[in-house]
Amino acid sequence: MKKLLTSLSIVFLISSCGSSSSEIKSASSDQMNSRDKIRLKQYKVEGSKIYTAYCANCHQQDGKGLAAVFPPLAGADYLMEDLKRAACIIKNGQADEIVVNGETYNQMMPGNPITNLEIAEVLTYITNEWGNEAGLTSVKDIDKWLQKCE
Structure with missing residues (x-):
């Protein structure tokens, strides 16, 4: 028992x-x-500060860009369809002609002297602001994507 x-x-x-x-x-x-x-939430707060310092002069505080000179980020098909490309452009700049929401833009965008964490923060901010919804972009994603920049 x-x-x-x-x-x-x-x-x-x-x-x-x-x-x-x-x-x-x-x-x-x-x-x-x-x-x-x-x-x-943290990335959006920090990303907003980075955006104001590095991006808002051209893309404007509301993300709508500047007429036919600087493309919008708000609702931008070009931005939302390839976040890897967006990370590379933030880091290295862009000199090629691009088409955003059917409009052609050919102004050069300089690269930004910011860390991979800051790129993750600003990319998280711009892809979740002004009607954009992409969720969190991690630093691991940025590290991986930047290794493959063309």
């Missing part, structure tokens, strides 16, 4: 541990989502 009670206790203990483990896994997933949400 003692052995039976001991065995049942062990089985109960093991099964209890198993369910705790799955609860821990889902708590970790929820925490990860919370961390990403917090990071998204």
Whole structure:
């Protein structure tokens, strides 16, 4: 009888541990989502400052650009269809003619002397502002994308 009670206790203990483990896994997933949400907010705040310092003179504070001279970022198909390309342009600049929302632009954009973290922040900001919705751009993404810039 003692052995039976001991065995049942062990089985109960093991099964209890198993369910705790799955609860821990889902708590970790929820925490990860919370961390990403917090990071998204932080990146947008910091990205806004970087945008004001480096980008707003040409693309304007409202992201609408300047007539036929500087392209908009607000609702810009060119921006939203290829974030890797956008990261490369932020870092290295752009001298080629581009078409944004059906309009042709050929003004040169200089590269910016900012870190990969700052690129992630400003790209997160501009791709989640003015009706754009792309979510968080991580520093890992930026590191990977910048290695492949053409």
